[in-house]
Amino acid sequence: MNDMQKRKKLADISPYRMGTIAALVWSAAMGGFMAWYAVDTQDHTEQLARNEVRIVFNKDLSFRRWVTSHGGVYVPVTDKTYPNPGLSHLPERDIETPSGKKLTLMNPAYVMRQVMTDYSELYGGKGKLTSLKLINPDNAPDDWERAALLRFEQGEREIAEFVEIDGQPYLRQIGALMAEKGCLKCHGRQGYKEGDVRGGIAVAIPMQPHLDRMYGDIRKMLLPAGAIWLFGLVLIAMLVRQVRQRIEVQQSGEAALRKSSAEVARANADLTRFADVSAHHLIGPVRRLGSYTQLLRKELAAHPAVLAEPDVRETLGYLESDAGKLGILVRDIQLYLSAGVPRGELRQESVDAVLSALEQRLAPRLLEQDAAIEREPLPSAMLDKPRLDDLFSVLLDNALIHARPLDPAQPFRIRISGERGDGLSRYRVSDNGPGIRAEYRERVFEIFERLTAGGESGSGIGLSIARRIVESRHGRIWIEQAEQGGTAVVFELPDAG
Amino acid sequence: MLAENSQPFDILLVEDEPADAHLVRSALKENKVLCNMNVVQDGVEALAYLRREGQYHDVPFPDLILLDLNMPRMNGREFLAVVKADEELKTIPVVVLTTSDVERDVVASYKLGAAGYITKPVDMDQFIDAIRQLDNYWFVLARLPKKI
Numbered sequence: 220m221n222d223m224q225k226r227k228k229l230a231d232i233s234p235y236r237m238g239t240i241a242a243l244v245w246s247a248a249m250g251g252f253m254a255w256y257a258v259d260t261q262d263h264t265e266q267l268a269r270n271e272v273r274i275v276f277n278k279d280l281s282f283r284r285w286v287t288s289h290g291g292v293y294v295p296v297t298d299k300t301y302p303n304p305g306l307s308h309l310p311e312r313d314i315e316t317p318s319g320k321k322l323t324l325m326n327p328a329y330v331m332r333q334v335m336t337d338y339s340e341l342y343g344g345k346g347k348l349t350s351l352k353l354i355n356p357d358n359a360p361d362d363w364e365r366a367a368l369l370r371f372e373q374g375e376r377e378i379a380e381f382v383e384i385d386g387q388p389y390l391r392q393i394g395a396l397m398a399e400k401g402c403l404k405c406h407g408r409q410g411y412k413e414g415d416v417r418g419g420i421a422v423a424i425p426m427q428p429h430l431d432r433m434y435g436d437i438r439k440m441l442l443p444a445g446a447i448w449l450f451g452l453v454l455i456a457m458l459v460r461q462v463r464q465r466i467e468v469q470q471s472g473e474a475a476l477r478k479s480s481a482e483v484a485r486a487n488a489d490l491t492r493f494a495d496v497s498a499h500h501l502i503g504p505v506r507r508l509g510s511y512t513q514l515l516r517k518e519l520a521a522h523p524a525v526l527a528e529p530d531v532r533e534t535l536g537y538l539e540s541d542a543g544k545l546g547i548l549v550r551d552i553q554l555y556l557s558a559g560v561p562r563g564e565l566r567q568e569s570v571d572a573v574l575s576a577l578e579q580r581l582a583p584r585l586l587e588q589d590a591a592i593e594r595e596p597l598p599s600a601m602l603d604k605p606r607l608d609d610l611f612s613v614l615l616d617n618a619l620i621h622a623r624p625l626d627p628a629q630p631f632r633i634r635i636s637g638e639r640g641d642g643l644s645r646y647r648v649s650d651n652g653p654g655i656r657a658e659y660r661e662r663v664f665e666i667f668e669r670l671t672a673g674g675e676s677g678s679g680i681g682l683s684i685a686r687r688i689v690e691s692r693h694g695r696i697w698i699e700q701a702e703q704g705g706t707a708v709v710f711e712l713p714d715a716g
Numbered sequence: 717m718l719a720e721n722s723q724p725f726d727i728l729l730v731e732d733e734p735a736d737a738h739l740v741r742s743a744l745k746e747n748k749v750l751c752n753m754n755v756v757q758d759g760v761e762a763l764a765y766l767r768r769e770g771q772y773h774d775v776p777f778p779d780l781i782l783l784d785l786n787m788p789r790m791n792g793r794e795f796l797a798v799v800k801a802d803e804e805l806k807t808i809p810v811v812v813l814t815t816s817d818v819e820r821d822v823v824a825s826y827k828l829g830a831a832g833y834i835t836k837p838v839d840m841d842q843f844i845d846a847i848r849q850l851d852n853y854w855f856v857l858a859r860l861p862k863k864i
Binding site for chain 2: 502503506507509510511513514517
């Protein structure tokens with residue numbers, strides 16, 4: 220498919236369809252943008268939550284480590300802080316200050332449990348120490364923690380997941396708790412060695428606030444995005460309207476043009492037909508006028524006395540002359556009318572052959588006028604033979620009528636030359652007559668335009684016929700000054716076109 | 717030479733234009749052709765003539781038909797087609813009189829079985845000459861199939 224066809228194909232799509240396609244593409248683009256924005260906001264929210272849970276986790280871990288690094292901390296025994304039964308095996312779980320104040324040892328888990336109970340809001344999330352081997356049953360893992368602890372046994376060390384706890388979204392993180400020296404003080408009796416996975420520190424932060432913010436962000440974007448989307452749709456609709464209006468204007472213009480050119484063509488066809496029929500109907504009477512004038516002269520030959528009458532002779536002379544002129548006129552009008560269309564196969568015709576036949580036909584006239592045609596071998600011409608014959612015929616006829624040299628001592632010569640040009644054949648019919656002044660050289664191609672009064676045998680149509688033939692083949696014809704100072708009619712017949 | 721063929725020939729001229737019919741008659745006279753020429757106006761009448769219908773019940777059967785192409789009712793081409801399809805009539809030579817030298821007319825006429833054609837006169841002398849040749853060919857050189 221070439222460019223032209225592509226463009227044509229594109230032009231065939233109605234503006235409505237183009238508009239629909241554009242609206243769909245635009246909607247898809249906007250939808251894609253919103254989807255990307257939502258995914259990105261979600262990623263961002265998750266990242267924030269992960270950072271937050273990590274902070275809580277690290278805080279938890281560092282606090283526990285601090286407690287562990289001191290082997291636990293002693294605090295005063297109160298209603299809330301009673302001695303840990305899980306540490307009853309330690310000889311110095313409960314001590315007294317010299318002033319008799321009772322202190323008890325708090326292990327990390329105990330510390331953290333108390334922090335969670337009293338300050339969980341402030342702490343930022345639920346922290347928990349859990350293990351598959353428990354000392355305090357309160358620290359028993361839930362299902363998710365149990366699954367994570369089992370995965371730690373496989374070598375994983377940290378797991379963070381978005382899960383639901385009691386129907387609420389949470390981000391939970393659990394990290395493996397390795398048995399350190401400080402731990403073995405209490406957990407050594409459970410058989411742990413340093414470096415064993417002893418359990419996990421789990422923290423969870425509620426995701427609802429994060430999610431609320433995320434949905435809020437997305438909702439906030441919906442309004443401007445929707446506005447932009449609508450604006451785009453309106454713009455597309457307006458464009459479609461514009462295009463459609465332009466197409467309508469163009470189409471109505473084309474239709475009007477087609478209509479008027481059809482009218483012109485019809486009027487032209489009517490006129491041509493009228494001219495054709497007129498000429499055709501003229502032929503018979505004109506022909507008979509000639510015949511009967513001749514017949515009359517023959518009849519009168521039997522009456523020499525009558526024929527000798529000057530009036531009779533003159534009248535008969537004018538009758539014959541007018542009959543002859545009418546005959547030529549009607550012939551040329553017919554030639555002119557048929558000059559625009561081929562009357563035979565359009566092919567490369569031998570100009571030499573056509574001219575040879577033409578010269579034979581013209582021989583009596585050439586002899587009578589003491590004129591000579593000089594020509595060289597000529598290139599062939601792309602034209603049907605009948606019109607090629609007409610073309611050279613009118614040009615030679617024209618030259619024989621108008622181009623007699625002013626000086627009677629000069630021999631009357633018509634020269635025909637020709638050459639091949641770029642995709643065309645060029646011919647030149649020149650004479651050594653009086654020539655045509657530059658300002659008249661275009662005018663003589665007009666129908667009935669003559670430069671000499673009362674030309675005895677020309678119809679004034681000859682050059683118009685020639686022009687019509689040449690231009691119907693998209694060729695050119697014009698007049699130049701010949702080398703001998705006469706007239707040169709030059710014409711070009713393209714091979715194509 | 718003409719005297720030897722003293723039996724008069726019958727020519728049927730099918731021509732709607734009296735002025736042209738008169739020219740043909742003049743040319744025959746000019747050539748001193750010994751013949752009877754009957755004129756009918758169009759193809760329909762010509763067929764009636766050949767079939768000796770109505771007013772034509774006792775006309776002589778023609779030795780030659782001169783046929784104009786452009787006529788009202790039944791034109792020359794239609795007439796020629798009918799004649800050449802008729803077993804009794806198709807042996808009569810038909811010479812077409814053409815107005816223009818529109819070649820397709822000529823070709824079409826030969827295709828339909830015309831024996832020849834003459835272009836109607838632009839020049840009277842040429843026409844007289846053409847009629848003389850016609851006379852020589854059909855009435856002197858080629859003996860015609862005699863009337864039934």
